[in-house]
Amino acid sequence: MSENRRSQVVTQGVQRSPNRAMLRAVGFGDDDFTKPIIGLASGYSTITPCNMGIGDLATTAEAALKAAGAMPQLFGTITISDGISMGTEGMKYSLVSRDVIADSIETVCNGQSMDGVLAIGGCDKNMPGAMIAMARLNIPAVFVYGGTIKPGHYDGQDLTVVSAFEAVGQYSAGKIDTETLTAIERNACPGAGSCGGMFTANTMSSAFEAMGMSLPYSSTMAAEDAEKAESTAASARVLVEAVRQQILPRQILTRKAFENAIAVIMAVGGSTNSVLHLLAIANTIGVELTLDDFETIRGRVPVICDLKPSGRYVATDLHQAGGIPQVMKMLLNHGLLHGDALTISGQTVAEVLAEIPDEPRPDQDVIRPWDRPVYTTGHLAILKGNLAENGSVAKISGVKNPSITGPARVFNSEEECLDAILAGKIQAGDVVVVRYEGPKGGPGMREMLAPTSAIIGAGLGDSVGLITDGRFSGGTYGLVVGHVAPEAAVGGAIALVAEGDSITIDAHNRSLTLNVDEAELAQRRAQWQPPAPRYTRGVLAKYAKLVSSSHLGAVTDLPS
Numbered sequence: 188m189s190e191n192r193r194s195q196v197v198t199q200g201v202q203r204s205p206n207r208a209m210l211r212a213v214g215f216g217d218d219d220f221t222k223p224i225i226g227l228a229s230g231y232s233t234i235t236p237c238n239m240g241i242g243d244l245a246t247t248a249e250a251a252l253k254a255a256g257a258m259p260q261l262f263g264t265i266t267i268s269d270g271i272s273m274g275t276e277g278m279k280y281s282l283v284s285r286d287v288i289a290d291s292i293e294t295v296c297n298g299q300s301m302d303g304v305l306a307i308g309g310c311d312k313n314m315p316g317a318m319i320a321m322a323r324l325n326i327p328a329v330f331v332y333g334g335t336i337k338p339g340h341y342d343g344q345d346l347t348v349v350s351a352f353e354a355v356g357q358y359s360a361g362k363i364d365t366e367t368l369t370a371i372e373r374n375a376c377p378g379a380g381s382c383g384g385m386f387t388a389n390t391m392s393s394a395f396e397a398m399g400m401s402l403p404y405s406s407t408m409a410a411e412d413a414e415k416a417e418s419t420a421a422s423a424r425v426l427v428e429a430v431r432q433q434i435l436p437r438q439i440l441t442r443k444a445f446e447n448a449i450a451v452i453m454a455v456g457g458s459t460n461s462v463l464h465l466l467a468i469a470n471t472i473g474v475e476l477t478l479d480d481f482e483t484i485r486g487r488v489p490v491i492c493d494l495k496p497s498g499r500y501v502a503t504d505l506h507q508a509g510g511i512p513q514v515m516k517m518l519l520n521h522g523l524l525h526g527d528a529l530t531i532s533g534q535t536v537a538e539v540l541a542e543i544p545d546e547p548r549p550d551q552d553v554i555r556p557w558d559r560p561v562y563t564t565g566h567l568a569i570l571k572g573n574l575a576e577n578g579s580v581a582k583i584s585g586v587k588n589p590s591i592t593g594p595a596r597v598f599n600s601e602e603e604c605l606d607a608i609l610a611g612k613i614q615a616g617d618v619v620v621v622r623y624e625g626p627k628g629g630p631g632m633r634e635m636l637a638p639t640s641a642i643i644g645a646g647l648g649d650s651v652g653l654i655t656d657g658r659f660s661g662g663t664y665g666l667v668v669g670h671v672a673p674e675a676a677v678g679g680a681i682a683l684v685a686e687g688d689s690i691t692i693d694a695h696n697r698s699l700t701l702n703v704d705e706a707e708l709a710q711r712r713a714q715w716q717p718p719a720p721r722y723t724r725g726v727l728a729k730y731a732k733l734v735s736s737s738h739l740g741a742v743t744d745l746p747s
Contacts, residue, residue: 219258223302223430225423227252227261228292228317230308230333235268237309237388240379240410241333244307244419248331251423252305257430260299264291264317266310269634269660270348270382274605279631281312282658283730285464286743288316293323301326303430305423309333309381309410311661314391315464318400319742321436322472327429328436329531330401331422332392334410335502336380342367346375347383349496349662352636356644359609380410384495386661389502390457391464396511397451398444399530400436403539407506425532434533440472443525447515447536449481450523453488453565454514455505456498458661459580459669460634462567467740478569478578478738482697485565488523490584491555497585497664498561500553508553509544516543517557570668570699573708574680574690577672577738579654581694585664589694591652592702593618594687600624601633601657608641615650618690622681623718624657625674626741630722630731636660639667652692654699656681656737668692668699670737676717677736683711 207220227249231242245261252259267277267284288308296304303326306317314330321328339346354371357363381388392406402422408415445465452461462481469476492514494500505511518524519540526537547554555561566584571577583589593616598604604621607613619638626632635657642651648665656674659667673679680701684690689702701708722728733743 213260215258222256222258223427225252225257225259225426225430226296226299226301226304227259228295228304228306229261229263230266230310230313231263232266234266235271235310236336236376236379237268237381238266238313238333241307241309244331244333244416247416247419248305248307248423251420252427255424255427257427260301262295264288266313269311273352273634273660274601274637278633279629279727281634282626282632282741283726285312285316285319286730288312289319289323292317292320296320296324296326303327303426305329305331305426307331307333307419309388311387311391311460314388314395315467318395318468319471321400322440322468325435325437327426327434328400329422329426329429330395331419332401332406334380334408334412334415335389336383337377337409337411337503338383338501339374339377341370341374345501346371347495347501347662348375349384349386349636349640351375352640352662353644356641359641360645362644378411382662383501383503384662385455385457385492385502386496387458387460388661390452390455390461390661393451393455393457393511394448394461394465397448397515399439399528399536402532403512404506404510407502407510409503409506429531429533432533434529434531437472439529439531440468440474441528442474443528445469445474445476446484447524447528449484450488450518451511451514453485453567454490454518455492456490456494456561456566456584459567459582459659459663460661462580463658463670463737463740467742470740470742481567482569485567488518488565489560490562490566491517491557491560493553493555493561496662504553508551509547512540512543513547513554516540516545517547520545521557568694568697570692570694570697572699574654574699574701575671576680577736579668579671579699581668581692582659582664583666583694586666587649589666590692591618591666592689592691593652595620595684595690597622597684597686601635601638604638605641608638608645613642613647613651615647618652618654618692620681620684620690621653621655621657622675622684624655625676626734626737627731628674628676629657630727630734632658632737632741634658634660635669636663639663639665652690654681654690654692666692671699672736672738674736678712678715678717680708682715683708
């Protein structure tokens with residue numbers, strides 16, 4: 188097979204016999220050296236429930252690849268559990284892990300001259316990390332999502348991991364007792380799978396299905412259901428055919444594919460992190476994509492799915508209601524999806540969706556009819572102004588009025604902010620500022636789920652704003668603005684905010700404004716000094732030196 192990089196290496200005669208000898212040791216026979224060699228990148232670990240079921244899926248994929256005529260080579264890659272590291276110093280490693288995952292998959296697949304790659308991931312950064320690697324490699328590739336967790340249950344309510352974070356805020360505000368807090372914590376995560384709402388993992392799996400890099404329906408399957416293994420085996424078969432047909436990521440990951448992904452993310456009410464990750468993948472593949480593109484698509488795509496964190500349902504409910512194919516068919520019918528975009532199966536999006544019903548089933552209300560959306564426009568707004576000249580991302584779902592002007596309450600770390608909230612020092616009308624938590628300043632751009640959940644739990648979600656140069660969990664909702672760029676560590680205006688300054692968050696007009704005279708800001712800017720690096724050795728120090736601004740995707744390999 189002339190297209191195969193590895194098979195060329197191992198069939199070029201006697202001089203290549205050492206390569207063949209090594210491969211015989213891992214199971215190759217005489218008839219295997221002309222078969223395509225597929226890298227099988229497994230994110231299996233017992234660090235997080237998101238990834239604990241991936242080992243079995245990797246075994247399934249391995250068998251299916253062999254049965255389809257390929258030779259799989261299994262290797263591992265890392266994961267960080269955002270939910271476990273949330274609110275700690277360890278969360279600084281979460282976004283860093285995206286690039287470590289990308290680097291590791293690229294390194295193995297290029298180092299071993301793989302003909303294709305099947306990546307299996309669960310927790311948030313597994314997905315964009317794998318996709319960045321696929322974009323760099325440009326060999327036939329498919330992503331297999333490890334699956335979503337099933338909801339926990341307590342007192343008649345469906346629970347997710349965010350329920351536990353919000354319960355801490357409720358407990359601190361005296362709204363629930365210790366017994367209830369403990370019961371929620373014990374029941375929130377009942378088994379294997381990624382966080383159950385339309386948080387970052389399920390948002391990115393949905394985006395990759397929309398982009399054509401994962402199979403239909405695969406993004407909302409439960410990790411523990413039999414169909415997840417069946418979909419994994421089907422993904423392996425599709426990949427082997429893609430190797431034969433030489434269907435490459437750069438043929439799939441086009442501008443149209445990114446626009447399709449953004450439309451789906453808006454329709455399902457997805458995570459703010461999807462903005463950062465899609466910008467990073469587009470940067471890698473060479474597709475021009477900016478924050479403004481998200482705002483443009485937001486203006487024409489309604490939110491049609493009633494999903495947590497601000498809605499009622501979880502990803503398994505969406506799956507039963509028709510999944511991402513049903514959402515995509517509705518978008519396609521209304522001219523909001525590119526039907527001619529290619530998918531890994533070789534079919535176009537329109538061909539994949541041909542048999543999907545035009546309208547959602549009337550016996551469910553997870554996916555709303557087009558004329559009765561949850562919101563008439565998308566929920567991820569791009570705000571700019573003198574406080575975010577390069578832009579910021581606001582998630583405005585579940586907010587009664589996405590506009591506030593109030594006094595700044597300024598904190599130079601997440602920990603300082605959380606302590607103030609739990610101590611009852613934040614009042615209705617305040618605008619909380621958490622800075623020096625950006626890509627360089629953190630470093631690592633921590634998520635602020637603990638502070639935002641504490642605000643929600645205290646009943647202040649509609650009356651307190653929060654802005655940060657860090658990130659938010661996909662489980663965050665409320666009047667929150669993240670990814671503020673330029674960040675504080677490089678002298679962005681967020682570094683110049685003083686306690687009590689008036690700040691306006693106005694999602695209606697897509698603005699983020701520090702209401703301080705420009706002459707005063709110029710004086711503060713002249714006096715500002717960059718802080719000393721928080722880390723001087725190790726992975727965080729390397730990351731801080733290399734990472735770009737959040738409005739560019741916080742990538743670490745920008746061309747010099």
